[in-house]
Amino acid sequence: MALIAPSLLASNFLRLEDECKMLNNSVADWFHLDVMDGRFVPNISFGLPVIEQIRTATTKTLDVHLMIEEPEKYAEAFAKAGANILTVHIEACRNLHRNVQQIKDLGMKAGIALNPHTPISSLVDIIEDIQLVTLMSVNPGFGGQSFIPYTLQKIKQLSQLIAERGIHVDIEIDGGVTLANAKEIIAAGATVLVAGNTVFKSANPIETIAALKGL
């Protein structure tokens, strides 16, 4: 059974309070919040003021996925806004170890996200310092894209690396997760599933979350 982290990028922003209540009433574990700056990815989503508001609407874990350049400039502000987990992209960090320490010093769990082209081997010297790896199973920037099948091999490689070290690090899969492919993703070793469109565009999001959780 994996943790379920619905991505509010696919929610109805006009009804954000209701969407938060729906997630509160569901078996969703984390709120996955996608922050985009129009530089690291070719899209702009939402930022600090929205996350501050969401913080007042839930006690569940806020899993903040930063798709931004220079994330070190904003880590403190995201901590103040209420983030529990802060994930930065390896491709956006020149001083990744320092950034990870900063996130932990601010009292948050540290995550590292890898784009589809970034190998698992790039984590070997940092894996013991972090709590979460987010493997992008689409190119980041947009919801509603198709799952890249090669991700399954990366999940297996990462599970093996974590097992070899004898540590616990969550493996989160982000992009194109559906009810049809989630089982295979979990079997490969994923411990957290992000789901945007699959949850929010379904006829019954609460049931869809429960179905994902039941796999």
Ligand code: DX5
């Ligand atoms: C993509 C984001 C994802 C996205 C997932 O850049 O990081 O979290 O919202 O959306 P779906 O589940 O619709 O692919």
Ligand code: ZN
């Ligand atoms: Zn994301």
